[in-house]
Amino acid sequence: MQRPVSQFRFLTRTNSIPTEYFVLANLKAVGPVVGHLAGEPIRDAVLDEGGRRYRFAGVMPRTATGRFAVEALRPGEWIVQPGLIYRLEEPAPMCA
Template sequence: MADHSGPIVARLGERAVREAVIDRRGRRYHFAGVARRDPRGRLDVTALRQGEWIVAPDLVYRKA
C-alpha cells in the first residue's frame, strides 16, 4: 500500500491503524479488522473474503 488515508480508527501495539489506505494505482481500501492466525501462528489467508488484503502488520483491508 502506498498511502494512508482517513482518521486513526485503532492502534495495534504502538502503530496507528488508519480508516483507509490507497494503493499505488489509486484504489482505496477500508480497514476491515485484524488478520486471524492458525493454530501454528501463521496468517490464516483462507479467512479472507473476496476483495480483502492483509497489510503489514496483520491488518485486513477491503476494497472500497
C-alpha cells in the same frame, strides 16, 4: 449471521498459497486513525500505488503456527502489516 464460505477453502497445509500473495505494500495512509495494533496506528483507509482505496475491515486471524489465516479472507480483502484486513472499495460508477 453466518459467515459465507471462503473462496480459499481448498487450501491445505501441503498446497497453501504463500501469504505474501495476499499482502498489500507501498500504501499511503488516508483518513483518521481508528485504533492501534502492535503500537502502530490503524488508518480508516489506505491507497495503493494505482490509486485504489481500501477500507479497514478488521484484524487478521492467525493459525496455530502463527501464520496469517488467509483462508479467512473474503473476496476483495487483503492483508496490511502488521496484521490488518482492508477491503477494496468499489469505484463510484461514472455518471453520464
